[in-house]
Amino acid sequence: MFHKLIYTAGVKRRNPSLMRYFDFLMKSDKWSIGQLHDYQFGKCKDLLEFAQKYSPFYKEHFEKCGFEPSKMESLDELKKIPPIDKQVLLSRNKDIQSSFKFDKLFFSETSGTSGQVLKFYRNEEWDSCNRAAMFRGYKWYGVNPWERNGYFWGYNIDKKQRLKTAILDELQNRFRIFSYDEDHIRRFAEKLRKAAYVGGYSSMIYEVAKIVNRLEINNDFHLKMVKGTSEKIYDSYQNEVKKAFGQKMISEYGSAESGLIAFECPEGGHMHINMENVIVEEENGEIIVTNLLSRSFPIIRYKLGDFVRLASSDFKCSCGRAHPVILDVLGRVGKNVLGKKSIYPSLTFYYVFKNLALSGITLNYQAVQNERGKVVLKIEQNVPEHSEALNAELDKYFHGDIDFEVKWGEKLHAMNGKLKDFITTLDSQ
Ligand SMILES: [Zn+2]
Known part of the structure; x- marks a missing residue:
């Protein structure tokens, strides 16, 4: 009760429109596809007209392709606008930022894999609708946002930030873990016994699950939700996670600039698109997102890179x-594997290991390339007896064009950042 009061007071101050949006989303959760599309069309047209008026970049972008938002009659017309990517958000940053005077803006900073930091401002509605969509997902699992929760997202916090983080955690009834140190995990598990849910990087949840299982730490947990974000959740994670936390790990998909894109359904086991806030398109297998709330920094037909x-x-x-x-x-x-003769998308590894999984061999992997035609393949499981099956799959896609050095029984994650499935130091991407 106490935490609900603190939480509600905090929300009213920081995100005045959040509760209104949450109520709306609980209603639209039951809408038909026709209702959802009508709503998307209205929101989309408004956003495009707004962007044309207040964002110098989009004014120019629409002009160049002959797109006139006020004449838009259906969502299909969105395809006339050429997509943009992270590079555009970085290089045209100031021109994209809208000149409209918002009452309230939140500063946002995200670093990508390329190392460049993307900075932008989010209007209050954007921030609130995004949170509301996340909380609707929580509600599907019977979780209220003010309930006690554990957080696996500790690293890279400098000393100055620590106090601020501690205060924010307290307000959100949250505790977090900073390392894989056994004592820390024991203390974290102790607190987790009184928590309703836990969330964070999926590879970290998996790492901690393994340790909880190995050390047979008291896991009398009563978690309603174990939420993985920011990284792919491998099927092979689920056995350890279920054993440790009593629940399978579910996924939340999105990014700072796109907002929450989709949230896993408790029944289907796949993710429903958050249609009230985003338009998702797919071209050549790539996702293109329009963030319908992004007035302060419009994100329109954005290639997220997945x-x-x-x-x-x-x-x-x-x-x-x-x-x-x-x-x-x-x-x-975007990342490529360089063979002696040809170039292969790093996604090829996904298919190699997916095929193996389908034949009953689940392996967690990380591929590292420092030299053309050579790749080190680190595998977490120590099962060299599967070498033959693995080599057969690799041959199928790379045709002997790459020499693989397979290392079995490797540690893949060290809590120093996102777990990447392919790391390359070669420059020819
Ligand atoms: Zn569903």
């Missing part, structure tokens, strides 16, 4: 929601 697989439009989830489904996030776009 390969995804969408369910077909006649797909029906057993939960009854009409919101379309993302079946899988396959991996990052």
